[in-house]
Amino acid sequence: MSLKRTTPLASALLLAAALLSPPVATAAPVDALAVPDISLTNVQAHLNDLQTIATNNGGNRAHGRPGYLASINHLKAKLDAAGYQTSVQQFTYNSATGYNLIADWPGGDPNSVLMLGGHLDSVTSGPGINDNGTGSAGLLEVALTVSRLSFAPQKHIRFGWWGAEELGLVGSNHYVNSLPTTERSKLKGYLNFDMIGSPNPGYFVYSASGQPTGSLQLQQTLQAAFSVPTELTSVGGRSDHAAFARAGIPIGGTFTGAEVIKTAAQAQKWGGTSGVAFDRCYHRSCDTITNVNATALDRNSDAIAYALWNLAGAGTPPGPRFENLTDVTIPDLSTVESPITVSGVAGNAPAALAVGVDIAHTYRGDLVIDLVAPDGTAFRVKGSSSDSADNILTTYSVNASGEVANGTWKLRVQDVASADVGRINGWSLQF
Ligand code: DPN
Numbered sequence: 001m002s003l004k005r006t007t008p009l010a011s012a013l014l015l016a017a018a019l020l021s022p023p024v025a026t027a028a029p030v031d032a033l034a035v036p037d038i039s040l041t042n043v044q045a046h047l048n049d050l051q052t053i054a055t056n057n058g059g060n061r062a063h064g065r066p067g068y069l070a071s072i073n074h075l076k077a078k079l080d081a082a083g084y085q086t087s088v089q090q091f092t093y094n095s096a097t098g099y100n101l102i103a104d105w106p107g108g109d110p111n112s113v114l115m116l117g118g119h120l121d122s123v124t125s126g127p128g129i130n131d132n133g134t135g136s137a138g139l140l141e142v143a144l145t146v147s148r149l150s151f152a153p154q155k156h157i158r159f160g161w162w163g164a165e166e167l168g169l170v171g172s173n174h175y176v177n178s179l180p181t182t183e184r185s186k187l188k189g190y191l192n193f194d195m196i197g198s199p200n201p202g203y204f205v206y207s208a209s210g211q212p213t214g215s216l217q218l219q220q221t222l223q224a225a226f227s228v229p230t231e232l233t234s235v236g237g238r239s240d241h242a243a244f245a246r247a248g249i250p251i252g253g254t255f256t257g258a259e260v261i262k263t264a265a266q267a268q269k270w271g272g273t274s275g276v277a278f279d280r281c282y283h284r285s286c287d288t289i290t291n292v293n294a295t296a297l298d299r300n301s302d303a304i305a306y307a308l309w310n311l312a313g314a315g316t317p318p319g320p321r322f323e324n325l326t327d328v329t330i331p332d333l334s335t336v337e338s339p340i341t342v343s344g345v346a347g348n349a350p351a352a353l354a355v356g357v358d359i360a361h362t363y364r365g366d367l368v369i370d371l372v373a374p375d376g377t378a379f380r381v382k383g384s385s386s387d388s389a390d391n392i393l394t395t396y397s398v399n400a401s402g403e404v405a406n407g408t409w410k411l412r413v414q415d416v417a418s419a420d421v422g423r424i425n426g427w428s429l430q431f
């Protein structure tokens with residue numbers, strides 16, 4: 001649901017305009033910087049998927065259990081298909097492999113990164129739908145909305161879904177600790193979303209007090225995102241922002257409450273039931289798909305988008321996109337090419353030319369892929385490797401700033417090992 005309210009006067013004018021205008025299809029002008037409304041229906045669909053994953057995997061999505069890896073794979077597939085560059089970072093804890101999912105949206109200033117995240121694992125006692133299916137699903141839908149709208153802000157955007165939070169913030173600590181110092185210094189802020197649909201909700205924003213310089217802006221942006229009153233809360237070391245804060249990175253986040261009891265004053269301003277926990281099912285088997293307040297989930301999902309759109313910088317609108325959807329078969333041990341002719345683009349290609357690739361193949365480890373510029377310069381986007389997966393549906397980023405944009409670009413695909421074959425379904429260039 002939209003956070004934007006329409007004034008009665010504006011409504012009256014819109015109604016009058018609707019009545020007076022002839023019944024023809026009109027294209028409304030699109031404000032590129034308007035904060036998008038995040039679809040509650042879509043967020044709920046992601047939550048249902050996580051519930052199904054838990055149900056099919058012994059009732060939980062906990063670290064070291066099959067429901068956790070299934071959750072990671074499910075999100076990764078959606079993000080890959082939307083054009084994210086994803087990576088799964090592994091770590092070991094309690095003799096089990098843990099996984100963080102990192103998803104980079106191509107483009108933006110690589111030296112100025114805004115990161116948003118939340119934990120994807122549940123406790124072992126239940127499916128973890130409010131804790132933290134809600135934050136995970138809200139972040140996923142915001143990420144997919146970024147893709148649908150081709151959001152091209154000034155900052156580079158990165159999303160993270162953390163493993164083993166419930167065992168002591170293990171995944172997020174691993175991520176921050178393994179980031180080289182230069183990479184840490186590129187992180188301009190981290191926003192955390194852990195439990196954003198509590199059944200008896202409060203509207204809490206992480207307090208910037210005691211947090212790294214820069215956190216106040218994140219706090220104030222998140223406060224401004226809500227049409228209901230918020231309270232500041234000191235989440236301290238209770239969630240995945242903690243590792244970022246320790247590294248000196250500005251942090252912020254929202255939270256709808258866990259085991260703490262809602263006071264009478266809080267019930268006055270937020271509704272719900274005083275004398276009852278914000279989430280009676282916190283860390284219990286009853287944290288299921290029915291343990292979610294849809295209004296809280298909706299408001300917080302919209303708040304994620306509000307913060308992202310306001311903090312990522314206006315940037316420049318995306319340039320033109322070109323595509324070739326003609327199928328090209330890739331015979332065994334062959335080299336094939338598919339052309340795209342670019343015209344009308346002034347000057348050189350961008351430093352982050354986005355190359356979308358859709359290849360159906362029975363073993364993608366056979367494939368070596370180059371982007372060939374009009375002057376014949378080849379940019380290797382993928383080498384061959386033992387890569388026991390099949391299709392490629394991803395977006396590569398190529399620094400093509402030394403190449404004139406106009407002319408015929410080619411996707412060159414070499415199959416370098418026998419047996420497996422496939423076809424190029426299509427590919428695209430986003431300037
Ligand atoms: N970190 C949460 C959990 O996973 O149990 C609960 C929590 C989140 C508590 C944010 C306080 C603040």
Ligand code: ZN
Binds near residue numbers: 119132165194195
């Ligand atoms: Zn949690």
Ligand code: CA
Binds near residue numbers: 416418420421
């Ligand atoms: Ca082959």
